[in-house]
Amino acid sequence: MYPRPPPPNFSQEPAQPPPDTPFPPFGLYDIFLENIQFDREDGVHESIHDLLHLLGPLGNKALRILPHLMPVMIRLDKFSLLNLLLQNDVVIAPEAVRAAAEQPLEEAKMYLELLFTHGWDINKALGATEPPVLRQVI
Numbered sequence: 001m002y003p004r005p006p007p008p009n010f011s012q013e014p015a016q017p018p019p020d021t022p023f024p025p026f027g028l029y030d031i032f033l034e035n036i037q038f039d040r041e042d043g044v045h046e047s048i049h050d051l052l053h054l055l056g057p058l059g060n061k062a063l064r065i066l067p068h069l070m071p072v073m074i075r076l077d078k079f080s081l082l083n084l085l086l087q088n089d090v091v092i093a094p095e096a097v098r099a100a101a102e103q104p105l106e107e108a109k110m111y112l113e114l115l116f117t118h119g120w121d122i123n124k125a126l127g128a129t130e131p132p133v134l135r136q137v138i
Contacts, residue, residue: 029065036072036081044081052088063090070096074103074111082111086118094126 028051035044051063066085070093073082086092092115100111116122123132 029068032065032069033072036069036076036078041078041080044078045084048081048084052090066090067093067096071099074099077107079110079114083114086114092118092120094124094130098126098130 032044032047035047048066051066067090070082070085070090072078073085074096082096097112097115097120100108100115102108103111121132125132
């Protein structure tokens, strides 16, 4: 028989990050979503800029929300915010490409050109069962 592992010790306090570690608040996606929808664009620029410059694993974890905000930025015509994310090498979400393709022709061209310029492959499938955006547009 294998030896049993010791029982967990629940009396210990969970490890806390040092007090000077920047910690993104819970619900950060909801906060950014609300800011993008209702606040001045320069305030959102500043918030995104601050988030992009968080250091360490907490900052990297917080950066995962930004690609999910791209489709919202496209639908709300926030070109400069999307450009800020792309200039800082935030990964392009397939949903953003889909949202850009769904816009009226002139806006779609503008957003798709921006996404392609920053590295989205025009031949890349949008999902496991969805063809590339070029196939959907044609």
